[in-house]
Amino acid sequence: MKVLEIKNLTKKFGDFIAVDNMSLSIEDGEIFGFLGANGAGKSTTINIISGLLRANQGTVDILGKNTKKNNKFAKMNIGMVPQDLAIYEDLTAYENVRFFAGLYGLRGSELNERVDEALQFVGLEDKHKEYPKNFSGGMKRRLNIACAIAHRPKLIIMDEPTVGIDPQSRNYILNSVRKLNDMGCTIIYTSHYMEEVEEICSRISIIDHGKIIAEGTKEQLKSIITNTKEIKIEVKTTENINVNEIKSIPGVEVVQVLDNVVTITSDNGVNNLNKIIQHFINSGIEISSLQENAPNLETVFLTLTGRNLRD
Amino acid sequence: MNIFNIAFMEVKRDFRDVKTLAFLIAFPIVLMLILGTALSKTFTTSIPIKNVHVIYKDTTTNSEFSNYFKEFVKASSKSDIYFKSASTNQNGEKEVKRNKYDGYVLIQNEGIKLYLNESNSVEGSVIQGMLASFVDKYNVASEVAKVDRSQIKKVFLPNKHDYIKETSINAGKQPSSMDYYAIAMTTMIALFTAMSAINLINGERTRKTADRLLVSPVRKSEIFIGKIFGSMVVNFFCLCLILLFSKIFFKAYWGNHLGLVLLLILTEVFLATSFGLAVSYLTKSSASSRSIVMVVVQLSSFFGGAYFKLGDPSGVLGLITQFSPLTWINTAITKIIYTNDLSAAIPAFAFNIGLSTLFLFITIISLRRREGL
Numbered sequence: 001m002k003v004l005e006i007k008n009l010t011k012k013f014g015d016f017i018a019v020d021n022m023s024l025s026i027e028d029g030e031i032f033g034f035l036g037a038n039g040a041g042k043s044t045t046i047n048i049i050s051g052l053l054r055a056n057q058g059t060v061d062i063l064g065k066n067t068k069k070n071n072k073f074a075k076m077n078i079g080m081v082p083q084d085l086a087i088y089e090d091l092t093a094y095e096n097v098r099f100f101a102g103l104y105g106l107r108g109s110e111l112n113e114r115v116d117e118a119l120q121f122v123g124l125e126d127k128h129k130e131y132p133k134n135f136s137g138g139m140k141r142r143l144n145i146a147c148a149i150a151h152r153p154k155l156i157i158m159d160e161p162t163v164g165i166d167p168q169s170r171n172y173i174l175n176s177v178r179k180l181n182d183m184g185c186t187i188i189y190t191s192h193y194m195e196e197v198e199e200i201c202s203r204i205s206i207i208d209h210g211k212i213i214a215e216g217t218k219e220q221l222k223s224i225i226t227n228t229k230e231i232k233i234e235v236k237t238t239e240n241i242n243v244n245e246i247k248s249i250p251g252v253e254v255v256q257v258l259d260n261v262v263t264i265t266s267d268n269g270v271n272n273l274n275k276i277i278q279h280f281i282n283s284g285i286e287i288s289s290l291q292e293n294a295p296n297l298e299t300v301f302l303t304l305t306g307r308n309l310r311d
Numbered sequence: 312m313n314i315f316n317i318a319f320m321e322v323k324r325d326f327r328d329v330k331t332l333a334f335l336i337a338f339p340i341v342l343m344l345i346l347g348t349a350l351s352k353t354f355t356t357s358i359p360i361k362n363v364h365v366i367y368k369d370t371t372t373n374s375e376f377s378n379y380f381k382e383f384v385k386a387s388s389k390s391d392i393y394f395k396s397a398s399t400n401q402n403g404e405k406e407v408k409r410n411k412y413d414g415y416v417l418i419q420n421e422g423i424k425l426y427l428n429e430s431n432s433v434e435g436s437v438i439q440g441m442l443a444s445f446v447d448k449y450n451v452a453s454e455v456a457k458v459d460r461s462q463i464k465k466v467f468l469p470n471k472h473d474y475i476k477e478t479s480i481n482a483g484k485q486p487s488s489m490d491y492y493a494i495a496m497t498t499m500i501a502l503f504t505a506m507s508a509i510n511l512i513n514g515e516r517t518r519k520t521a522d523r524l525l526v527s528p529v530r531k532s533e534i535f536i537g538k539i540f541g542s543m544v545v546n547f548f549c550l551c552l553i554l555l556f557s558k559i560f561f562k563a564y565w566g567n568h569l570g571l572v573l574l575l576i577l578t579e580v581f582l583a584t585s586f587g588l589a590v591s592y593l594t595k596s597s598a599s600s601r602s603i604v605m606v607v608v609q610l611s612s613f614f615g616g617a618y619f620k621l622g623d624p625s626g627v628l629g630l631i632t633q634f635s636p637l638t639w640i641n642t643a644i645t646k647i648i649y650t651n652d653l654s655a656a657i658p659a660f661a662f663n664i665g666l667s668t669l670f671l672f673i674t675i676i677s678l679r680r681r682e683g684l
Contacts, residue, residue, distance in 0.1 A: 050526045051525065051526060052522055052525055052526060052682070052683060053682050053683075054682060071528075072528045075526060075527060075528040076528050078526065080522070080523060080526040082519060082522055082523065084519040085519065086518065086519040086520045086522060086523040087518075087520070088320075088324065088518070088520060089518075090324050090327050090328070091320070091323070091324065095320075095323070099316065099320050100523060100527065102313075102316050103313060103316065103524070103527040103528070103529050104527060104528060105528070147523065148523075
């Protein structure tokens with residue numbers, strides 16, 4: 001069953017097209033990844049899905065029902081974990097979850113149970129009487145999640161939930177995502193951290209300039225660029241580097257220079273490593289280290305868009 | 312139910328904001344104490360009512376009534392209330408408007424019409440009270456005459472002008488400086504609640520909780536009403552505390568119609584809240600909202616007599632004071648307390664509710680145009 005279906009979605013802000021005729025569907029039980037650089041249209045898309053923004057064109061169906069005509073139904077089945085923390089610092093952790101869960105029609109003992117459940121799920125049950133102003137960043141993020149899941153939504157949207165937190169909390173959140181999925185939730189996970197998306201998402205959409213430029217499982221996406229390899233060369237100085245000259249080497253497709261690292265995407269079928277190294281030597285460019293990488297989503301993104309995910 | 316949940320959350324959060332609460336309660340109490348004691352000598356214990364001058368025209372064909380009215384006029388002069396008959400060419404209303412007389416009485420067969428100069432509110436109340444008492448007595452006398460004409464004298468004893476004593480002013484009670492500043496500070500701080508209203512919705516946007524509220528199945532209107540309701544409950548509670556404190560510890564006099572006074576103050580809180588909200592939607596930043604509200608509140612406080620009594624200003628100053636919400640609410644409260652004139656509340660209610668409705672209308676239009684809160 002399709003939990004979410006978007007058809008021909010378009011959103012404009014003045015003349016700027018943030019979402020450009022986007023269509024996609026998400027099946028029940030998926031962890032669906034939205035991958036894209038900042039400004040690609042990820043947040044705008046999920047804001048339309050969650051009802052925060054109105055689309056200029058197109059439809060959004062949640063569990064088979066149009067969100068415009070069944071607004072309340074759609075909202076009852078969505079849980080939103082926003083990128084920015086959306087909690088009240090002057091309410092305790094318990095009060096925060098209780099207040100937001102109460103907005104979904106939960107009352108009495110059922111409400112209390114769900115609040116306890118949500119806090120337990122994120123590991124904050126022993127902090128329920130404390131105020132978020134005394135929490136670490138990771139704990140606040142976990143509370144942020146608890147506020148979104150107490151009403152047991154069918155679809156959970158997580159917008160960059162691990163931004164700015166320590167690795168331990170990050171792992172906790174990723175494990176929580178898997179647990180939620182095991183419990184029957186469908187999850188939309190947006191991030192510009194390729195590693196996270198690769199780790200937990202069953203299907204991924206790559207977005208750029210408001211359009212989906214590629215969609216599929218990790219393997220399907222990587223297969224787009226199996227014919228390419230990535231060579232990363234760390235140099236002492238980038239003074240003498242001429243990108244066009246490197247591009248002229250047979251097989252070289254894309255050359256990027258960032259800090260002191262030259263990233264070359266090259267045709268996998270062309271054995272040009274020696275020629276590349278020779279070029280660097282002839283140009284007087286001192287090589288500190290060299291690494292040849294198997295294709296990953298970062299490479300897929302780079303190949304498809306010509307940019308890095310974190311540009 | 313969501314409205315109450317949101318309101319309750321707002322109340323809980325506001326009561327935990329101890330610094331703001333302390334300011335809201337302590338600031339007016341301290342000002343009351345300072346101004347009430349420091350300026351006590353500028354307030355006399357009795358408000359002298361200057362000679363009251365009334366012009367009248369008797370066009371009735373009821374000679375009996377005219378005679379009794381003449382007796383009434385004679386007796387009034389003993390209390391420094393002077394009636395003068397208008398000449399044929401004189402327009403009594405114009406005379407009153409020009410402030411040459413405090414009131415104009417037109418006696419017709421259909422009844423008595425009274426025209427008052429609103430700037431002389433106390434004198435106007437005296438005239439009104441006296442005439443009401445006279446008319447009551449006359450009606451009683453007429454009924455008595457129908458039964459037994461000889462008993463009329465018991466109703467109207469020419470030497471006894473008790474109809475003057477029946478006016479609604481409690482001559483023994485005049486506002487002291489503390490009484491004055493108890494009212495002035497309470498109503499002033501009610502206006503200051505506009506500052507907290509700026510952040511009612513802005514605060515949700517800043518905290519990013521606005522998005523979480525909107526993603527839930529709660530209507531924008533429910534969020535809006537809940538937030539306003541919660542804020543008003545807290546602010547009104549604080550004002551009640553201030554009023555009670557002034558009554559108990561400063562012995563400020565709040566009259567016999569405390570319920571009506573509190574209702575008026577509640578409408579002022581409503582006005583301030585709706586004003587703060589409207590400004591927050593019309594301006595681009597919280598800083599500019601705060602500046603605008605602060606300027607308006609301070610000017611209203613100054614021209615409304617919050618810091619010192621302005622008396623009865625005329626000309627441009629008089630006109631400006633009429634625009635201050637504190638002028639119309641303090642006038643209404645003073646009349647209710649010191650002349651028992653409950654109808655004085657009506658204009659203040661009308662202004663407060665009317666303006667609040669306008670501000671809320673502006674806010675709702677802005678809210679509808681936006682995506683989100």
